[in-house]
Amino acid sequence: MADTIKPINVEEIMEQIRAEIEAKGYNDSLLSFQDVDGSSILREMQNAEEFDIGEMEREVELANHRVKIAWYHQVEGNPLAVFVKKVIRKLTRFFVIPIVEEQNLFNHSTVRALNQILAYVKQQEIVIGELQSKLDQIQKEKK
16 A cells, blocks of 8 residues: 655645634734733742742852752663663763863862852841941930
């Protein structure tokens, strides 16, 4: 049984597409990015919660624990799959290890920066607390 190639009628397909567009009410005046108010979506994405130093400390601690990515993981599965995965790993090792090392360097740098930011925030909280107490004392003296 030989497969025969059916001729494609482009005009017929285009007419079907045009009819579908007309049925759905699409027109040439589609919305642009400026027409869409995405402020509510942006607020949801930013998780518009107030700053919480405890949450920041937990997130930085989590980042400190996940800074290093291992390139080698135990291979699991049936014996044939394990063999194929090990062969693929050996063949791609020269390519994967430098990428993982670069990622680890970036992770270390980023986590060090996060630790510095956290230390700065804590330091500023102390300074702000001291200034607030001085301001309160000055205001009491003026009364």
